Amino acid sequence: MLTQFFKCGTAVNVVRFLAGVAAVLIGTLALDPTGSLGLAVWLLGAFIIAHTVCDLLLQHLKADESSAPADSETGLREFAASFVATASVILGLLAVFDTEPFTQTIKVGIAALVTAILAGIVLVGLLLAAPAASATETAAWNLIRYVFNLSVWALALGLLCIASGLLYR
Secondary structure (H helix, E strand, O other), rough: OHHHHOOOOOHHHHHHHHHHHHHHHHHHHHHHOOHHHHHHHHHHHHHHHHHHHHHHHHHHOOOOOOOOOHHHHHHHHHHHHHHHHHHHHHHHHHHHHHHOOOOHHHHHHHHHHHHHHHHHHHHHHHHOOOOOOOOHHHHHHHOOOOOOOHHHHHHHHHHHHHHHHHHHO
């Protein structure tokens, strides 16, 4: 059952869209939308939905072209490594330059950045072990897409929480 879920590329887009809607609803209804954490979560939802729409548009525009998942494998590997580096630098800057006690929003941002680092490490490992580009290996590449999206969302939430936490200080 789980293997079938990863074979369906449409499932990735459905999960992405539902995650974006959930984040918008949580940022609006469960959290105070005028507070820094509510704003950050709402913006994360908007970002996820916009990212999904852009990706669907790109897939529609490239429908006539044939491309294998590993056509950009090297670039994706380098991009995945940048998640780890970006989040690590931001955490280091927070540790060095922030002398005030951290607000809850900043703490959530820190946890999200740590998640981005860990998911980025897993993503790099998955890319290193990825099968060669083949139409029959869609399950493996869809799993990589899930982890990639998790990494992007964690990094985005961390950046949005820290930015809104600093703005609302």
